[in-house]
Structures are given as C-alpha cells and as structure tokens.
Amino acid sequence: MRRSGSVGAVCVLPVLLAAWLTGCRAGSSGPPPATSAPQPAGYGAVFLGVGECSSFGTTRFTEVPCTGERAAARVIARHDGRPEDGPPCPPVTDFVLHISAQRQPGGDGVIPQGYACMRTLQPPHPGDPGGGGGPRTIPGDCLYGAGRGQVRETACDGTGKQKPQYQVVRAVRSRARCPATTALYVQLGGTDPVGCARRW
Known part of the structure; x- marks a missing residue:
C-alpha cells in the first residue's frame, strides 16, 4: 500500500466518500504497501530519509543509492x-512505504516505526492528478462507484480496470463552496477537506 439522476449540489449516491488511505488504494497502479529492510550504515543518517531511494520488492523494500541501477523510488x-x-x-505521492520499528544491522541504534512518502523515479506516476492511484485523492483525479457508499480512484484516460464516472475538480473548505455542477462530494482531508466532483 488508494470515489442516475440529476446533476446538482446533492449527490445521487448517498454522500460517497473517497477514503484517504495511507497505503496504496485498491485498484491503484502503484506497488502494494510493504515493510522495509534496513541497510548497513552509509546511505544516510536516517533510514530512508528525505531524498534517499529504495528498490522495489515483492514484500520488502531496501534503501539503495539513488544513482544505482536498483533505485526505483525516492522519498x-x-x-x-x-x-x-x-x-x-504530499499530494503527488505515488505510494506509502510503512517502516517497522527495528534494530540497525550490527545493533547500532534503532530505526523507529514510521512511513515514507515515495515518488517513483520513472513514469507512470499514479499519484499525479488523474493517474489512477496514490494514497490521496486530489483535484484532477477520476473516481468510480465501488458500492456501499464508496468510491475508488481510476485513471482518467480510461486505461484502468474501471471507467471513470466522476472527476474531482476542486478542493474546498465546505460543501457550500463547491460549484453548482457538483454531483458528488468527496472526503479529502487536509485544510480543504471537501472534494467537489462532477460527472465524467
């Protein structure tokens, strides 16, 4: 380890909420959430600190030099x-890497529990607006109804498994600030927690 009737200020589906997740959302094109494995000292003072890079793995990620051929994503x-x-x-995060509390190799210090917000070094970037993934829903993202009052993100270009039904066009402080064409309100979190989505 990321949403038929008249278009109006009230959404037809009962207030659908896009869950703000910390891991990759279901249907995301990014890698799944995983734990990280520590590397010997020398890559940085903080394990996977800002600006450092990781490799991709199936269940575990490791810190690697950003100039190396195994580097796949940057913190x-x-x-x-x-x-x-x-x-x-940050809004353009492609995926979140969960870091378990663990001892440094050789017993020199402890890596505390934490999380790293990752951006892949090469496109595609699922965290970009309309990219179809990432841990946050942001303006420009497209959504589809996933049932039970939930929506999920999908690529706006139609390449995802689900076709887009809505697009978030604005993030605002309250529903009253959404445009009249809003068909769906989406929970975004942050200082502007309401997403105004129009029908696609």
Whole structure:
C-alpha cells in the first residue's frame, strides 16, 4: 500500500466518500504497501530519509543509492509513527512505504516505526492528478462507484480496470463552496477537506 439522476449540489449516491488511505488504494497502479529492510550504515543518517531511494520488492523494500541501477523510488517526505496519526503525504505521492520499528544491522541504534512518502523515479506516476492511484485523492483525479457508499480512484484516460464516472475538480473548505455542477462530494482531508466532483 488508494470515489442516475440529476446533476446538482446533492449527490445521487448517498454522500460517497473517497477514503484517504495511507497505503496504496485498491485498484491503484502503484506497488502494494510493504515493510522495509534496513541497510548497513552509509546511505544516510536516517533510514530512508528525505531524498534517499529504495528498490522495489515483492514484500520488502531496501534503501539503495539513488544513482544505482536498483533505485526505483525516492522519498519525498518521511515521518515517524503511524500514518493515521501523522501528517499526510504530499499530494503527488505515488505510494506509502510503512517502516517497522527495528534494530540497525550490527545493533547500532534503532530505526523507529514510521512511513515514507515515495515518488517513483520513472513514469507512470499514479499519484499525479488523474493517474489512477496514490494514497490521496486530489483535484484532477477520476473516481468510480465501488458500492456501499464508496468510491475508488481510476485513471482518467480510461486505461484502468474501471471507467471513470466522476472527476474531482476542486478542493474546498465546505460543501457550500463547491460549484453548482457538483454531483458528488468527496472526503479529502487536509485544510480543504471537501472534494467537489462532477460527472465524467
């Protein structure tokens, strides 16, 4: 480890909410959430600190030099603790890497529990607006109804498994600030927690 009737200020489906997740959302094109494995000292003072890089793995990621051929993603933000208790990742985060509390190799210090907000070094970037993934829903993203009052993100270009039904056009402080063409309100979190989505 990311949403038929008249178009109006009230959504037809009962207030659908796009869940702000800390891991990759279902249907995301990014890699699944995983734990990380520590590397010997020398890559940086902080394990997977801001600006450092990781490799991709199936269940575990490792810190590698950003100039190396195994480098796949760069840390754009890093926080201690659990994602649900800490600051959200930047809007263009492609995926979130969960870091387990663990001892450094050789017993020199402890890596605290935390999370790293990752951006892949090469496109595609699922965290970009309309990219179809990433841990946050942002203006420009497209959504489809996933049932039970939920929506999920999908690529706006139609390449995802689900075709887009809505697009978030604006993030605002309250529903009253959404344009009259809003068909769906989406929970985004942050300082502008309401997403105004129009029908696609």
